[in-house]
Amino acid sequence: MIRLHDVSKTYRTDKIETLALKDIDLHVARGEFVAMMGPSGCGKSTLLNVIGLLDRPGQGSVEIGGKPVASYRDRDVARLRNRMFGFVFQSFHLIADLRVIDNVELPLLYRGGAGGGERRRLARAALERVGLGARMDHYPNQLSGGQQQRVAIARAIVGQPEVLLADEPTGNLDSRMGAEIMDLLLALNADGTTVVMVTHDEQEARRVGRIVRLFDGQLVEREHAHAA
Amino acid sequence: MLRNYVLTAWKVFMRRKLFTAISLLCIVITLVVLMVTAALLEAAVHPAGVEGRSDRFLQVYGIRSEGPGGHRMTTTLLGYKTIARYLKPLKTPERVAAITLPRQVSVYQAEHASEASLRNVDADYWKIMDFRLLAGRLPDADDDRTGRMVCVLNASTARRLFPGGAPVGQRIEVDGRTLQVIGVVEDAAHINAFADVWAPLATQPSTAYQNELRGNFAALLLARDPADLPAIQREVAHAATTFVSEDPRELPTTWFWADSKLDVYARVLLNNQGRPDSGAARLLALVGGAMLLFMLLPALNLVNLNMGRILERSAEIGVRKAFGATSRQLAAQLVVENVLLCAAGGLIGLACTALVLRWFEAAQLIPYLQVGVDFAVFGWGMLFALVFGLLSGVLPAWAMSRLDPVHALKGAA
Numbered sequence: 001m002i003r004l005h006d007v008s009k010t011y012r013t014d015k016i017e018t019l020a021l022k023d024i025d026l027h028v029a030r031g032e033f034v035a036m037m038g039p040s041g042c043g044k045s046t047l048l049n050v051i052g053l054l055d056r057p058g059q060g061s062v063e064i065g066g067k068p069v070a071s072y073r074d075r076d077v078a079r080l081r082n083r084m085f086g087f088v089f090q091s092f093h094l095i096a097d098l099r100v101i102d103n104v105e106l107p108l109l110y111r112g113g114a115g116g117g118e119r120r121r122l123a124r125a126a127l128e129r130v131g132l133g134a135r136m137d138h139y140p141n142q143l144s145g146g147q148q149q150r151v152a153i154a155r156a157i158v159g160q161p162e163v164l165l166a167d168e169p170t171g172n173l174d175s176r177m178g179a180e181i182m183d184l185l186l187a188l189n190a191d192g193t194t195v196v197m198v199t200h201d202e203q204e205a206r207r208v209g210r211i212v213r214l215f216d217g218q219l220v221e222r223e224h225a226h227a228a
Numbered sequence: 229m230l231r232n233y234v235l236t237a238w239k240v241f242m243r244r245k246l247f248t249a250i251s252l253l254c255i256v257i258t259l260v261v262l263m264v265t266a267a268l269l270e271a272a273v274h275p276a277g278v279e280g281r282s283d284r285f286l287q288v289y290g291i292r293s294e295g296p297g298g299h300r301m302t303t304t305l306l307g308y309k310t311i312a313r314y315l316k317p318l319k320t321p322e323r324v325a326a327i328t329l330p331r332q333v334s335v336y337q338a339e340h341a342s343e344a345s346l347r348n349v350d351a352d353y354w355k356i357m358d359f360r361l362l363a364g365r366l367p368d369a370d371d372d373r374t375g376r377m378v379c380v381l382n383a384s385t386a387r388r389l390f391p392g393g394a395p396v397g398q399r400i401e402v403d404g405r406t407l408q409v410i411g412v413v414e415d416a417a418h419i420n421a422f423a424d425v426w427a428p429l430a431t432q433p434s435t436a437y438q439n440e441l442r443g444n445f446a447a448l449l450l451a452r453d454p455a456d457l458p459a460i461q462r463e464v465a466h467a468a469t470t471f472v473s474e475d476p477r478e479l480p481t482t483w484f485w486a487d488s489k490l491d492v493y494a495r496v497l498l499n500n501q502g503r504p505d506s507g508a509a510r511l512l513a514l515v516g517g518a519m520l521l522f523m524l525l526p527a528l529n530l531v532n533l534n535m536g537r538i539l540e541r542s543a544e545i546g547v548r549k550a551f552g553a554t555s556r557q558l559a560a561q562l563v564v565e566n567v568l569l570c571a572a573g574g575l576i577g578l579a580c581t582a583l584v585l586r587w588f589e590a591a592q593l594i595p596y597l598q599v600g601v602d603f604a605v606f607g608w609g610m611l612f613a614l615v616f617g618l619l620s621g622v623l624p625a626w627a628m629s630r631l632d633p634v635h636a637l638k639g640a641a
Contacts, residue, residue: 049634052550054549054550054633054634054637055632055633055634074554074555074556075554075556078549078552078553078554078555078557079552081549081550081551081552082551082552083552087550087551089637093543093546093547093550093637095544095547097236097239097240097242097243098236098239102235106547106548106551107551107552109229109232110548110551110552110553110554110557111552112229116231155551
């Protein structure tokens with residue numbers, strides 16, 4: 001489903017050159033739950049961004065559904081991000097001015113096709129899926145951290161993407177809320193959504209199907225974990 | 229999508245009220261200056277009211293003669309003899325009026341002296357212009373023929389000279405001649421109408437004007453139909469080629485042109501008396517360019533404010549990109565936000581423009597000025613708002629659309 005060939009990525013400033021990824025070969029199959037682990041600055045988030053087409057590799061190629069995306073134009077990449085991927089960020093990144101329901105509707109807005117009523121219905125369903133059906137008219141700052149992350153997950157899944165990309169989704173939450181979010185991601189994966197998650201938490205990683213470990217921008221280990 | 233753009237715009241405006249207020253103030257001040265200018269130009273070039281027939285009359289304001297090789301040149305107003313000999317006999321116009329430009333004269337009434345602006349006109353003038361008669365009657369051809377010593381006052385002058393009394397039938401001394409007031413008309417500020425006192429040509433102290441090819445006169449030529457105007461212009465241009473100057477050897481070549489109001493301004497301002505083209509298109513381009521330049525500085529200021537707003541919203545932009553917004557959609561969003569802000573500024577600006585114009589009228593900075601916010605000014609106002617919105621929104625929108633989503637999500641745009 002997602003295949004990376006010899007992907008490298010270097011960040012350059014005026015004086016400093018930082019190798020973020022080096023010769024990454026990775027294949028994520030449909031329905032997998034992959035946890036990416038490694039120390040801070042090892043390139044996990046960069047790799048997730050490359051997979052999610054938020055960032056372009058300096059070298060190598062990315063294939064989505066068997067098609068290389070290097071030649072895609074802005075509009076094609078945006079369409080792929082919209083239909084293929086759902087993003088969950090460590091700091092939630094909800095839009096503070098919009099109500100919960102409007103935040104969740106966002107991906108549908110850029111998809112086109114669905115009218116306002118249909119968008120609302122789908123957003124409501126996504127919020128009910130994450131247990132926040134009663135908080136639709138709240139604003140993000142009226143919710144706890146765990147609830148905000150649930151809203152972020154609802155926003156990520158509202159368009160029924162094939163792949164959920166989660167960048168340390170429990171990083172800003174306490175252990176109980178973190179466990180709830182993990183349960184939610186596992187449930188989504190059980191329903192067929194492919195999940196790629198960056199995490200520092202060994203226990204969380206052990207609950208998913210596969211762990212890949214990075215060090216200094218390179219893949220150092222692929223291991224199959226035991227799902228909880 | 230548009231509904232969402234508007235909703236987002238509203239949220240953004242409300243989020244930073246001071247910022248929104250400063251932006252609005254910047255827009256409103258700019259648009260008020262532009263709209264007041266547009267209203268004054270509109271009143272000058274497309275006057276209604278007393279010059280409401282200006283869509284079917286032309287005016288000849290200048291006469292230029294040149295010597296061989298262009299070594300000697302003279303540009304003046306018309307003399308009455310030029311109008312009588314070359315313009316009055318033209319076949320296409322329905323009427324040709326001879327008018328002097330207004331000049332300051334002394335007026336004595338009941339031993340009170342004052343200054344007034346006097347214009348000498350013939351009877352055709354009153355048929356071409358559309359003055360609203362408030363009392364008495366207007367001079368006619370009979371007054372011209374018999375040389376009656378009569379005059380017409382405008383409403384302000386009538387009130388000033390005869391406070392509380394009826395001016396019609398009274399006598400006043402104007403420029404050393406005693407004239408009987410036969411009518412009172414409304415005040416008018418337009419180029420062919422402006423005066424305090426109007427008197428027939430024959431009331432002038434001397435008849436020397438009848439023998440002058442150059443002098444203090446202009447001619448108004450009324451067409452039967454607006455479609456006749458080009459024919460009149462051709463006829464006038466041809467008449468100029470038959471003009472015989474006072475000194476045909478020294479000044480063998482002469483031009484005078486029948487111009488629309490805009491052409492009159494353009495020809496004088498751009499010194500085009502020697503060419504058929506008045507330069508109106510160039511004048512309009514210059515005015516348009518000046519207005520655009522005037523908009524540029526506040527637009528740059530707004531660009532700067534918008535860039536700051538983008539930096540503040542970079543995380544939101546990153547999120548929108550991550551969830552499938554294209555660069556074009558994001559750019560459109562900011563442009564819509566900006567155009568909405570400018571449209572709001574335009575509406576507030578219109579209200580302020582109406583107040584400023586009312587103050588202009590009340591303060592009489594331009595005597596007898598009557599100008600207000602009509603549909604044309606409203607249209608100009610909205611056009612200015614749109615252009616201003618695009619000018620100040622496109623560059624930030626382009627910058628916004630170019631944001632790298634990863635950096636934007638980190639809030640490091």
